[in-house]
Amino acid sequence: xxxxxxxxxxxxxxxxxxxxxxxxxxxxxxxxxxxxxxxxxxxxxxxxxxxxxxxxxxxxxxxxxxxxxxxxxxxxxxxxxxxxxxxxxxxxxxxxxxxxxxxxxxxxxxxxxxxxxxxxxxxxxxxxxxxxxxxxxxxxxxxxxxxxxxxxxxxxx
Amino acid sequence: xxxxxxxxxxxxxxxxxxxxxxxxxxxxxxxxxxxxxxxxxxxxxxxxxxxxxxxxxxxxxxxxxxxxxxxxxxxxxxxxxxxxxxxxxxxxxxxxxxxxxxxxxxxxxxxxxxxxxxxxxxxxxxxxxxxxxxxxxxxxxxxxxxxxxxxxxxxxx
Amino acid sequence: xxxxxxxxxxxxxxxxxxxxxxxxxxxxxxxxxxxxxxxxxxxxxxxxxxxxxxxxxxxxxxxxxxxxxxxxxxxxxxxxxxxxxxxxxxxxxxxxxxxxxxxxxxxxxxxxxxxxxxxxxxxxxxxxxxxxxxxxxxxxxxxxxxxxxxxxxxxxx
Amino acid sequence: xxxxxxxxxxxxxxxxxxxxxxxxxxxxxxxxxxxxxxxxxxxxxxxxxxxxxxxxxxxxxxxxxxxxxxxxxxxxxxxxxxxxxxxxxxxxxxxxxxxxxxxxxxxxxxxxxxxxxxxxxxxxxxxxxxxxxxxxxxxxxxxxxxxxxxxxxxxxx
Amino acid sequence: xxxxxxxxxxxxxxxxxxxxxxxxxxxxxxxxxxxxxxxxxxxxxxxxxxxxxxxxxxxxxxxxxxxxxxxxxxxxxxxxxxxxxxxxxxxxxxxxxxxxxxxxxxxxxxxxxxxxxxxxxxxxxxxxxxxxxxxxxxxxxxxxxxxxxxxxxxxxx
Numbered sequence: 001x002x003x004x005x006x007x008x009x010x011x012x013x014x015x016x017x018x019x020x021x022x023x024x025x026x027x028x029x030x031x032x033x034x035x036x037x038x039x040x041x042x043x044x045x046x047x048x049x050x051x052x053x054x055x056x057x058x059x060x061x062x063x064x065x066x067x068x069x070x071x072x073x074x075x076x077x078x079x080x081x082x083x084x085x086x087x088x089x090x091x092x093x094x095x096x097x098x099x100x101x102x103x104x105x106x107x108x109x110x111x112x113x114x115x116x117x118x119x120x121x122x123x124x125x126x127x128x129x130x131x132x133x134x135x136x137x138x139x140x141x142x143x144x145x146x147x148x149x150x151x152x153x154x155x156x157x
Numbered sequence: 158x159x160x161x162x163x164x165x166x167x168x169x170x171x172x173x174x175x176x177x178x179x180x181x182x183x184x185x186x187x188x189x190x191x192x193x194x195x196x197x198x199x200x201x202x203x204x205x206x207x208x209x210x211x212x213x214x215x216x217x218x219x220x221x222x223x224x225x226x227x228x229x230x231x232x233x234x235x236x237x238x239x240x241x242x243x244x245x246x247x248x249x250x251x252x253x254x255x256x257x258x259x260x261x262x263x264x265x266x267x268x269x270x271x272x273x274x275x276x277x278x279x280x281x282x283x284x285x286x287x288x289x290x291x292x293x294x295x296x297x298x299x300x301x302x303x304x305x306x307x308x309x310x311x312x313x314x
Numbered sequence: 315x316x317x318x319x320x321x322x323x324x325x326x327x328x329x330x331x332x333x334x335x336x337x338x339x340x341x342x343x344x345x346x347x348x349x350x351x352x353x354x355x356x357x358x359x360x361x362x363x364x365x366x367x368x369x370x371x372x373x374x375x376x377x378x379x380x381x382x383x384x385x386x387x388x389x390x391x392x393x394x395x396x397x398x399x400x401x402x403x404x405x406x407x408x409x410x411x412x413x414x415x416x417x418x419x420x421x422x423x424x425x426x427x428x429x430x431x432x433x434x435x436x437x438x439x440x441x442x443x444x445x446x447x448x449x450x451x452x453x454x455x456x457x458x459x460x461x462x463x464x465x466x467x468x469x470x471x
Numbered sequence: 472x473x474x475x476x477x478x479x480x481x482x483x484x485x486x487x488x489x490x491x492x493x494x495x496x497x498x499x500x501x502x503x504x505x506x507x508x509x510x511x512x513x514x515x516x517x518x519x520x521x522x523x524x525x526x527x528x529x530x531x532x533x534x535x536x537x538x539x540x541x542x543x544x545x546x547x548x549x550x551x552x553x554x555x556x557x558x559x560x561x562x563x564x565x566x567x568x569x570x571x572x573x574x575x576x577x578x579x580x581x582x583x584x585x586x587x588x589x590x591x592x593x594x595x596x597x598x599x600x601x602x603x604x605x606x607x608x609x610x611x612x613x614x615x616x617x618x619x620x621x622x623x624x625x626x627x628x
Numbered sequence: 629x630x631x632x633x634x635x636x637x638x639x640x641x642x643x644x645x646x647x648x649x650x651x652x653x654x655x656x657x658x659x660x661x662x663x664x665x666x667x668x669x670x671x672x673x674x675x676x677x678x679x680x681x682x683x684x685x686x687x688x689x690x691x692x693x694x695x696x697x698x699x700x701x702x703x704x705x706x707x708x709x710x711x712x713x714x715x716x717x718x719x720x721x722x723x724x725x726x727x728x729x730x731x732x733x734x735x736x737x738x739x740x741x742x743x744x745x746x747x748x749x750x751x752x753x754x755x756x757x758x759x760x761x762x763x764x765x766x767x768x769x770x771x772x773x774x775x776x777x778x779x780x781x782x783x784x785x
Contacts, residue, residue, distance in 0.1 A: 008296050013310045015297030037292040039281040039300070042237070042253055046244045053248055065297075067307070071257065074234055077388055080356070082241040084396040087360045088403065089245065091367055096356055100385065107310045114310075124353040135351040139322050140329030140379075143353070150381070153327045153421045153428075165610050170624045172611030194606040196595040196614070199551070199567055203558045210562055222611075224621070228571065231548055239555040246559065264624045271624075391702055394670070398710040401674045402717065405681055410670055414699065438667040449665040453636050454643030454693075457667070464695070467641045467735045467742075479767050484781045486768030508763040510752040510771070513708070513724055517715045524719055536768075538778070542728065545705055553712040560716065578781045585781075 002031040002129050005051030005060035011040040012065035014114035016097065020061055023122035030130065041066060041098070042075060045082030052090045060094045061125050063118060068101045076100070093128055097121035099146065113146050120145030159188040159286050162208030162217035168197040169222035171271035173254065177218055180279035187287065198223060198255070199232060202239030209247045217251045218282050220275060225258045233257070250285055254278035256303065270303050277302030316345040316443050319365030319374035325354040326379035328428035330411065334375055337436035344444065355380060355412070356389060359396030366404045374408045375439050377432060382415045390414070407442055411435035413460065427460050434459030473502040473600050476522030476531035482511040483536035485585035487568065491532055494593035501601065512537060512569070513546060516553030523561045531565045532596050534589060539572045547571070564599055568592035570617065584617045591616030630659040630757050633679030633688035639668040640693035642742035644725065648689055651750035658758065669694060669726070670703060673710030680718045688722045689753050691746060696729045704728070721756055725749035727774065741774045748773030 008017035041064035104110035142150035165174035198221035261267035299307035322331035355378035418424035456464035479488035512535035575581035613621035636645035669692035732738035770778035
């Protein structure tokens, strides 16, 4: 039985973890989800560290939504580096799923983007854990999460 | 009995730790506070490291107020990365509470913002230690500390 | 028998790993390739960590293609720092091969650049493992991967 | 008997360590100073690491003066992150005292600023080691080193 | 017998290591040089790590030449952080000698700058290893490598 850690925030304006958990459960069985909600994106790294250490998660999904302010960009970078440090030290994958408020033009768009990206990264997390070789079949195909796939450079490849 | 480390600076122009400690004490009992004041924000990471190592803190609250100069932005980023490293290495939460002088337009506004943010993060720290599952109930609700909550994207959610 | 880890992404719009593997196999024998495809460039560091730890790779080749958005630049920097941390902690080389979408003006150019850079870095990886002293003979010669060599400052050197 | 490590550079245009050592000695006794001069600010982190490891310093004071060029800003950030890593790994304070050449308008001003900041940080270092609780009495008072104190937001506090 | 590691790249457009090795040998005896050439500046950190680990170097000299593109600046920063991590983790000095192509206006100037800076840093490396106390005599004197010394702020000091 695999264990998937899900870390998310009260700062985000969409309950992305809910969509991620739903998407994970639709993929199949054979795993348990442990969720930990923290205040902001800078708290996600330690949350993941604890999910690995205390809950023995095999992979973590870290969901966050940096705000519109210039300072939020810097926070996101620090948060991201923290997740990176944690993943490297643990030697286990952390799927970072950040949606920047500035990526969407309206509330509706933001909600949709956040939902779709959470679903997309949840699917990736599942695939990484249970069907890692499947990813290789899509190498270099310009896959995206949240927006439409960019696709490979040469579609007739 | 839990232990909460509070690290703050003489550089800050508001005694944010005083507000944080007051807010913590209003939340309840069952914890002891250990405070360590250092000169500037770049000293906070080691202060937290020592609060974890020497004082066996379960969580640290790191309060600071980066100045107006361009160089202060860089200092804040370095300080923030130091806190991140410390939290990840210790595997224990550090609640970073920074108020940028540039976020407020007047002295009064700065004082108010600093007080409210210190209180907000103190409350978060308390919740993380004593009622972690309560945070999950507010996941994705656009909660803020210091300013008004941004709220969830869809209020009719 | 040496082992070369190849980590690549489904985000990239060109299957750079395919070119890299082909180029490696054309260099000679005496090594085995272990490939791991992950969703994006930020997942490469942990993939390399696992290739070192679980597969005992002697060197990793990390291939990625940051997108056009401003945020992709930041992601690439974080991804790059993660690869750096991993290489330093493992004490083993990670040859980073990133192609920025913004480096090419057209799809054809991007495909060509990605192919040539993957081949160039694959050749470097092979040389680092099997003929390290050969690199010293080309020290300071302005060699490039993907574009034409810049060459040494003084060609009559 | 405590030990204070002092690391400084030949790159700086003012002998800041001389002022710092003088200021430390004026504070009191009960400590020994071990000084290590390195070429530039990027060498300070390892110098401190060695002062902690080989000389058993209890605290290090790292003095440097980044130049005027744009590249010097980046160097200072890397140097600063190195000091941060070192402090966090050692769990011991490194008081960073950097004076940017761009902070002063003339040679005289630069000399004065460098002297005063070195003295200010030396005093902080002494206080951190010998009278740590005294810092708490000045929490949030807007103290500065080199320039006049910014002071607390509300002077009638 | 001390050991000096010299790490350089095939990306650089000047064979800086050759100048550095020559300058080291002109300084005196009592050391052996171990050289390792890698493709680019991002490979220098692991090369140094291996020079410390496998070759027992006492100090490393890391020579590189970031190109003109904007992306090269970011690469240099990542490379520099990698060298910093390595030096801090090993507790041994890495003398970073980077020459940015943008620092020179012509090929001749670049060659001269690269040669002089390599020689200057090689001399520093030698002094750090064999006459560390000599550096203290030049503390705060505004010494530079490659360009003319900036000199101390007050020449009549």
